Amino acid sequence: MSVTGHTRSGGGRPASIRDVATAAGVSHQTVSRVINGHPSVRPATRERVEAAIARLGFRRSATAHALASGRSRTVTVLTSNTVHYGYAAAIKGIEEAARAASFAVGIHVLESDDERLVTEALRRATDPGGGLILIAYDSPGVRALELAPADALLVAAVETPAEPPPAGRPWVWTDDRAAAREATRHLLELGHRTVHYLAIPSTTRTSGGAQRAAGWRDALTHAGVPVPEPIEGGWEPADGYAAGRRLARDPDVTAVLCGNDDLALGVLRALREAGRAVPDEVSVVGFDDAPHSAYLAPALTTVRLDFAGVGRACFALLHGLVEQGEPIAPHPVAAAPRLIVRESTGPAPAR
């Protein structure tokens, strides 16, 4: 890698509205009116001011603007991860919506769920006047949700809750339970005698537990087939690979539902190495529909989740909060989860 140095150019401090005012022969308030597009400024005056602005290269200080107006038009995203697909896509949705509303977006990563670290992160990310969006899909995020001060202006993207949360919680989620149910039913309809579930770590402590698991269990129970013990996975392909090696050894396993596409990717590889053909011997379903999943060998059957939509909804909710300071109407902008059937699922093998 290479890096080249730099020499700072440019002179004194940037021009302020008072500098512009002097240059244009008006008061600073008139300059303020011009930059804010206030209607009652005589065209001739406006032109003079605009000329001065251009001449001096004036740019309004967002900092001063935020301080004086009390509105920072800023939203900070608190998340444990920015690279994994679901997180990255949610952030993308937030950024899009924020940009459209002329909000700046900040990112702050939570490295662990350590209480002191999370508290410190919350302190730093919470500037009075700015909003907070929490991605609470995992334990650092959930911890931050617990530790956040009650008066914080915050919205959270959360794992599907077991039951409707207390009213007044600005939370956004997709219906994972229904989605998992649909995916499991798809496998059962293909003739599999049961479906194994490889779980992502769940953050839900309350009874009811993870809703992806619950939806899977719903479908099995409804079909009256045996419910195997769910397997504890992680988030990464390596976790899926490790679990997949164990699953591959069990000849009774013919269908696996994975908590996300990365796990499914690892499972696919483990099955391939073990010589178990997908989908002829084993069917695999993922969760998320990451961009590369359609190109895998075999292309992954998966549940598409609208993370970007969740991100946009989070921002919309927050926007309403900071503008009105009051409850706002829900914005149902994210698409419902949808099962995308591709190549990794097929009829159960004859026995």
Add this chain to the structure above:
Amino acid sequence: MSVTGHTRSGGGRPASIRDVATAAGVSHQTVSRVINGHPSVRPATRERVEAAIARLGFRRSATAHALASGRSRTVTVLTSNTVHYGYAAAIKGIEEAARAASFAVGIHVLESDDERLVTEALRRATDPGGGLILIAYDSPGVRALELAPADALLVAAVETPAEPPPAGRPWVWTDDRAAAREATRHLLELGHRTVHYLAIPSTTRTSGGAQRAAGWRDALTHAGVPVPEPIEGGWEPADGYAAGRRLARDPDVTAVLCGNDDLALGVLRALREAGRAVPDEVSVVGFDDAPHSAYLAPALTTVRLDFAGVGRACFALLHGLVEQGEPIAPHPVAAAPRLIVRESTGPAPAR
């Protein structure tokens, strides 16, 4: 997807240092000294102030701090993309380094290279006192680099330049040329008669062109083998797939170097559909080493690039710039590119 509403709690405006001062019976300046850890404050006074801070739930306004001190301790990342692996990993590196230095990081996405849009984005992202990091791997980024005001505090992650850039440009890059050369040589050593190159769009307008292509060409020329016309790809798997279908039809094609892993993914799929075995009939090499590449079928041979290191280096450079306002020493923190040989490359087929 579901969304729940919210009721705003809490009362009046947050406490300021003057509120704390009154509560503690000291002057606002003493409060300022306490929150900044100034040494000459009597312990008893400090305690009283700290008690008042806790009691009132005081948190210092980052906005006011930035305005008064002139330092915003903020860096904004301007990029066309936040989800693709290379971009996301660079952002991760920036965020890590920024967090360690107590800087806040902002994200602003450039949707196109339209001049007005880019100028507007620069205007909004450039707050006096705050730094800018530009990810200039593509045309929106490069356009922003061209349009940025000369006095902006900015650092850019750029495509490998054809020749050392003018001194004083705070640019960071990895040596893609050497990396492409190494990957191509690897294929030639396996006995392939030549190597085809599927390019990502290059942003380099100057003579010399894209350095990944140049490195590939170097190796072919050095080996004295024919140099095929490079194929114009895009960034996405779909682009690789489209190009791969064409390549698959040509029986002379036995080795393909792809500009990134996503293109390689698409090529892999196209070859598979065409019934051309990888690596037995065709070898494929990617660029980037995305997290899923090791798990593909076959696992992808690729060039690992240290994007996170590039991100960290960008921040280090910027940090030096804002702290000292002067040239600073290069920070060689990113690892050099490295070829990771996996399963997608093998000996050239017998003829």
Add this chain to the structure above:
DNA sequence: GGCCCCTGTGTGACCGGTCACAATCCTGGC
């Protein structure tokens, strides 16, 4: 005992905007 310096603290200006309100000008209606 007088002087100097250091510690601890307070005072008021200032950063670059916005806000509330006052002042002036212009126009139309009667």
Add this chain to the structure above:
DNA sequence: GCCAGGATTGTGACCGGTCACACAGGGGCC
């Protein structure tokens, strides 16, 4: 010709911190 009222512009305070400097008190030194 006089006045109401809108349009246009200016004045000064204020947002919540920091900065520069003044000032009181105490100890050491000659």
